[in-house]
Amino acid sequence: MTVTLADVAARARVSPATVSRVLNGNYPVAASTRDRVLRAVDELDYVLNGPASSLAAATSDLVGILVNDIADPFFGIMAGAAQGEIGGPGDGSGRGGGEKLAVVCNTGGSPERELTYLTLLQRQRAAAVVLTGGALEDPAHQAAMAAKLAKLADAGTRIVFCGRPPLPDTDAVVAALAFDNRGGGRRLTEHLLELGHRRIGYVAGPLERTTTRHRLEGHREAMKAAGLYADEESLTVHGPYDRRSGYDATLELLRRAPEVTAVVAANDTVALGAGAAVREHGLRIPEDVSVAGFDDLPFSVDAVPALTTVRLPLFEAGARAGRLAMGKETPPPGGIATIEAELMVRGSTAPPRG
Amino acid sequence: MTVTLADVAARARVSPATVSRVLNGNYPVAASTRDRVLRAVDELDYVLNGPASSLAAATSDLVGILVNDIADPFFGIMAGAAQGEIGGPGDGSGRGGGEKLAVVCNTGGSPERELTYLTLLQRQRAAAVVLTGGALEDPAHQAAMAAKLAKLADAGTRIVFCGRPPLPDTDAVVAALAFDNRGGGRRLTEHLLELGHRRIGYVAGPLERTTTRHRLEGHREAMKAAGLYADEESLTVHGPYDRRSGYDATLELLRRAPEVTAVVAANDTVALGAGAAVREHGLRIPEDVSVAGFDDLPFSVDAVPALTTVRLPLFEAGARAGRLAMGKETPPPGGIATIEAELMVRGSTAPPRG
DNA sequence: ACAGCCGTAGCAAGCGCTTTCTACGAGGTA
DNA sequence: TACCTCGTAGAAAGCGCTTGCTACGGCTGT
Numbered sequence: 001m002t003v004t005l006a007d008v009a010a011r012a013r014v015s016p017a018t019v020s021r022v023l024n025g026n027y028p029v030a031a032s033t034r035d036r037v038l039r040a041v042d043e044l045d046y047v048l049n050g051p052a053s054s055l056a057a058a059t060s061d062l063v064g065i066l067v068n069d070i071a072d073p074f075f076g077i078m079a080g081a082a083q084g085e086i087g088g089p090g091d092g093s094g095r096g097g098g099e100k101l102a103v104v105c106n107t108g109g110s111p112e113r114e115l116t117y118l119t120l121l122q123r124q125r126a127a128a129v130v131l132t133g134g135a136l137e138d139p140a141h142q143a144a145m146a147a148k149l150a151k152l153a154d155a156g157t158r159i160v161f162c163g164r165p166p167l168p169d170t171d172a173v174v175a176a177l178a179f180d181n182r183g184g185g186r187r188l189t190e191h192l193l194e195l196g197h198r199r200i201g202y203v204a205g206p207l208e209r210t211t212t213r214h215r216l217e218g219h220r221e222a223m224k225a226a227g228l229y230a231d232e233e234s235l236t237v238h239g240p241y242d243r244r245s246g247y248d249a250t251l252e253l254l255r256r257a258p259e260v261t262a263v264v265a266a267n268d269t270v271a272l273g274a275g276a277a278v279r280e281h282g283l284r285i286p287e288d289v290s291v292a293g294f295d296d297l298p299f300s301v302d303a304v305p306a307l308t309t310v311r312l313p314l315f316e317a318g319a320r321a322g323r324l325a326m327g328k329e330t331p332p333p334g335g336i337a338t339i340e341a342e343l344m345v346r347g348s349t350a351p352p353r354g
Numbered sequence: 355m356t357v358t359l360a361d362v363a364a365r366a367r368v369s370p371a372t373v374s375r376v377l378n379g380n381y382p383v384a385a386s387t388r389d390r391v392l393r394a395v396d397e398l399d400y401v402l403n404g405p406a407s408s409l410a411a412a413t414s415d416l417v418g419i420l421v422n423d424i425a426d427p428f429f430g431i432m433a434g435a436a437q438g439e440i441g442g443p444g445d446g447s448g449r450g451g452g453e454k455l456a457v458v459c460n461t462g463g464s465p466e467r468e469l470t471y472l473t474l475l476q477r478q479r480a481a482a483v484v485l486t487g488g489a490l491e492d493p494a495h496q497a498a499m500a501a502k503l504a505k506l507a508d509a510g511t512r513i514v515f516c517g518r519p520p521l522p523d524t525d526a527v528v529a530a531l532a533f534d535n536r537g538g539g540r541r542l543t544e545h546l547l548e549l550g551h552r553r554i555g556y557v558a559g560p561l562e563r564t565t566t567r568h569r570l571e572g573h574r575e576a577m578k579a580a581g582l583y584a585d586e587e588s589l590t591v592h593g594p595y596d597r598r599s600g601y602d603a604t605l606e607l608l609r610r611a612p613e614v615t616a617v618v619a620a621n622d623t624v625a626l627g628a629g630a631a632v633r634e635h636g637l638r639i640p641e642d643v644s645v646a647g648f649d650d651l652p653f654s655v656d657a658v659p660a661l662t663t664v665r666l667p668l669f670e671a672g673a674r675a676g677r678l679a680m681g682k683e684t685p686p687p688g689g690i691a692t693i694e695a696e697l698m699v700r701g702s703t704a705p706p707r708g
Numbered sequence: 709a710c711a712g713c714c715g716t717a718g719c720a721a722g723c724g725c726t727t728t729c730t731a732c733g734a735g736g737t738a
Numbered sequence: 739t740a741c742c743t744c745g746t747a748g749a750a751a752g753c754g755c756t757t758g759c760t761a762c763g764g765c766t767g768t
Contacts, residue, residue, distance in 0.1 A: 002509060004754060015718045020756060027757090030716065045505070050477035051408035052754035055723050060405060062478075070434045070458065071652075076425035083424070083460045087467065101474040103457030104424065106437045113441070120455040123404035124416075151399070155356060243652050272656040279658075298597050302626040304633075304658035358724060369748045374726060381727090384746060406724035409753050 003046045012040035023048060054125055059156065061100045063325060064121040066114060068133045070106040072241070072269065073297050078132050078162055078318030079104045085322030086128075100127065100326070109206075109240075111141045118148045121157070128158040128325035132318070134211030135164050146170050162321035163312075165210050166336050175324045175331035177317050177339055181211055181294075184310035184341030185218025188264060188292055191308070191343055193226050195351045197262040197290065201253040202236045203246055203274055205266035212238075212266060215294060219264060241266060246273025254281050261289060261352035268293035268300045268309055275303065275348070286350035296344055305347030312341055357400045366394035377402060408479055413510065415454045417679060418475040420468065422487045424460040426595070426623065427651050432486050432516055432672030433458045439676030440482075454481065454680070463560075463594075465495045472502045475511070482512040482679035486672070488565030489518050500524050516675035517666075519564050520690050529678045529685035531671050531693055535565055535648075538664035538695030539572025542618060542646055545662070545697060547580050549705045551616040551644065555607040556590045557600055557628055559620035566592075566620060569648060573618060595620060600627025608635050615643060615706035622647035622654045622663055629657065629702070640704035650698055659701030666695055 009016040014033060021027040022037040029037075040046075054060035063086050067075035086102035105121075107114040114136075121129055129152060135142070146167055149159055153172035161167075166176035192200055202219055205212035216236070223229060237253050239245030246265055250273065253260065263278065265271035271293030275285055283289045285305060293300060296311035317339055323329040363370040368387060375381040376391040383391075394400075408414035417440050421429035440456035459475075461468040468490075475483055483506060489496070500521055503513055507526035515521075520530035546554055556573055559566035570590070577583060591607050593599030600619055604627065607614065617632065619625035625647030629639055637643045639659060647654060650665035671693050677683040 006754080016755075017719080017757075018717060021717090024756085028715065033716080047473060047476050047505075049409070049479070049754050051405040051414060051479060052723090053477075053756075054405035055403070055409050055725085056754075056756040058723070058756090061474075064457070069430075070424070070437070071427050071430035073425050073427060073430070076423075076427070076430050080424045080460050080462070084462070087460075087470075099470070099474065101459075101471075101478065103418070103459055105455075105457055106434050106441075108434070108438070116441075116453070117455075119401060120404075120415075120453065122401050123407075124455065125403070125405060151401075243656060269653070272653055275658075276656045299623075299626055299653055302597065302630045302657075304629075360724080370725075371727075371749080372747060375747090378726085382745065387746080403724050406753090407726075409755085410724075410726040412726090412753070 003044045004049070005046075008037065008040045008044055008046050011044060012037045058125070060125045060127060062121070062124050062126045063100050063102045063128045063130070064117065064126050065102065065104040065130045066107055066117055066132060067104055068107055068109045069241070070104065073299075074267065074269075074295055074314065075132055077297075077314040078321070081315045081318030082130050082132075082162065082322035082325070085319050085328070086326055102322075111136050111138065115141075115144060115148060118145075118152065122148070122152050122155065125155065126152075126157050128160065130160045130162055130321050130325050131164055132162045132321070133164060134209045135167075137208045137210060137213065142167070146172075149173065158325055158327065160321045160325045162317055163211075163314075163339075165214075171335075173335060175321075175335050175337070177321055177324075177337050179211075179312055179317070179339050180341045181214035182218040182221070184294065184312070184343070185215040186222045187218075187341075187343045188294070188308075188310050189219045189222035191345060192262050192264070192290060192292065192349060193222060193228075195290070195349060197352050198228060199257065199260045199262075200235065201250070201257060201260040201263045203249045203253065203263060203265045203270055204236055204238045205241050205270070207238050215266060235260065239266075239270075241270060243269050243273040246270030247277045248273075250274040250277035251281070254278070254283075262292070262349070263289060264292050266294065268295045268297045268307060271300075271307055271309070271348075272303065275307075286348050288353065290349040290352070292349055301346070303348065308346045308349040309344050310341045311344050313339060357398045358403070359400075362391065362394045362398055362400050365398060366391045412479070414479045414481060416475070416478050416480045417454050417456045417482045417484070418471065418480050419456060419458040419484045420461055420471055420486060421458055422461055422463045423595070424458065427653075428621065428623075428649055428668065429486055431651075431668040432675070435669045435672030436484050436486075436516065436676035436679070439673050439682070440680055456676075465490050465492065469495075469498060469502060472499075472506065476502070476506050476509065479509065480506075480511050482514065484514045484516055484675050484679050485518055486516045486675070487518060488563045489521075491562045491564060491567065496521070500526075503527065512679055512681065514675045514679045516671055517565075517668075517693075519568075525689075527689060529675075529689050529691070531675055531678075531691050533565075533666055533671070533693050534695045535568035536572040536575070538648065538666070538697070539569040540576045541572075541695075541697045542648070542662075542664050543573045543576035545699060546616050546618070546644060546646065546703060547576060547582075549616075549644070549703060551706050552582060553611065553614045553616075554589065555604070555611060555614040555617045557603045557607065557617060557619045557624055558590055558592045559595050559624070561592050569620065589614065593620075593624075595624060597623050597627040600624030601631045602627075604628040604631035605635070608632070608637075616646070616703070617643060618646050620648065622649045622651045622661060625654075625661055625663070625702075626657065629661075640702050642707065644703040644706070646703055655700070657702065662700045662703040663698050664695045665698050667693060
């Protein structure tokens, strides 16, 4: 049937132990012996039995990357960057060193699925887990997550957050890279205020998500600082982080408050839908209404007009998370790093009419 | 340390064998016994040891989904849909039935990484593998892939292609869902020809990819049918499937052949870059130059003007691939199904000037 | 020249689960 | 009443690998 370690050992005329040591390279083996083993491996086309290996060694080379929405480039970029750092030495090398299996798991934003995936990864004795994107703020879920992560960490799994605020009271997490969503949101709204806008609509993300809350808080901080704290509620509409939601919410917003001169969207994808709604309403961007997004996804610069947004270094953050997960980089002091967000002013924002 | 099956067995006052059978639900166990076991599992917070289980059972619940570029929604949508069908029953259910670990692996379009991932999945004795997107046409790589897939299939792994043409001489693949890229490409160009365009630039994808070739062949079929077979080469520029490449290639194209009245892009992302280049060149879309894409990604309808493109049912195809991988759906006759592409005419194409 | 080392390789005991085969009591049947 | 069958549970043999420990030459040091 399938080729086993013993078969390779027989062919190379050594013991199984020696073959194992050659393959793992964690024990001195004479060069001539090594060659003989390697040749046998090639000739027999041997592939290590992962489960057996993981069982005996009590560790596996699986690394899980959890994302909220795999169809969203926001997550795809981070996941791809992380995977690049984890999946073996560069490319091609093949046999040899730290060939980890970096895999991404799509929770679809569902807390149950998030926990399910963590359990599944725990089953597999994953070497590390990277959690990307904002967290749900439901206390029950947070407690369940903390417990699950503690158990994972206990079993030796390295846990890294990427674009997610640190969990309180947990040292299970090796490192947390948090985006400065609040600061970015504040600067974006400040930019709009400087242009002269006073009535600013906000198409927010789903409730109970840290990302949503932080961006919104940044916006309100800026508004408050400008003495514009009234009407906050009526100019905010919540919805999922997708194009459709941006469209619907903006239509609703324009109906409810026709006097708005600017619309800030929860992210670039939402901003795209918002822009469509604005135009469909017979208004021009940015002459009649300014539109702004968040994230600076690749398509945002090609929107017409180009989207003013807040740039998040997604690739860099993902890569760093990958390195942290692999233990290739020392964690930031306190295990927490804040990643700056940069305002990108482009054509979709301009001073209001009049 | 960690809780084992034996611990649960002791607590439930049964043998390990019984606990295993309760957990797998593949053997009659008295209801009262089952309850006792389940309670013990809960109380001890037991999590099955995946490697041990896979080793003993000679199968695992890992399902791999290979994608060329995880940051591209084209793949994200398919992968997400497939993962949705594979990752357990709906959501939440938790304990019990077919909880598979559906994971996506990002090859970045590199043939080496593609093979590496397959080896890694083979190591893990994956239950199934879904390969998405076009294949590389390099004969050496194709042979290597065929050999690897045969070995995987031999070991009991179900293999499904999604958006990839079937491999010749291989029955390792359970089912191949191929997009009708050629037909879609042909209809798109026919649409342009009907509008009156005669000089049509083509910003193609990377060479040696089936997707690239098929779309281009469809385009040329249409051109040829209209008696426009000259200049094919000079009006075609190749590049990667990304925004930047579309931008650069289009600039090059406009320089080389200023008389073109339409630009067809390899896909929507490339079309976005192409559109930017056209505008930067001082030309209007669609008045001066028509622009068209392929795939109909979510953002395409929000482009300004809305992008004429070819719709591929990515979500449906991904979901179907997931079901086929799980054996929840019977493969199409011959293991091959062609998935239709639908022309979506929108604002970015119009008759040429004059 | 002999003890002690170092460099290599083998032995064998698991790792935690699955599964075949066996065991045993309770009903059903003759 | 004796025999079978059915339903349920346990015993135990691995699954293929890793690794602590032991073994065995050839060198070095005195």
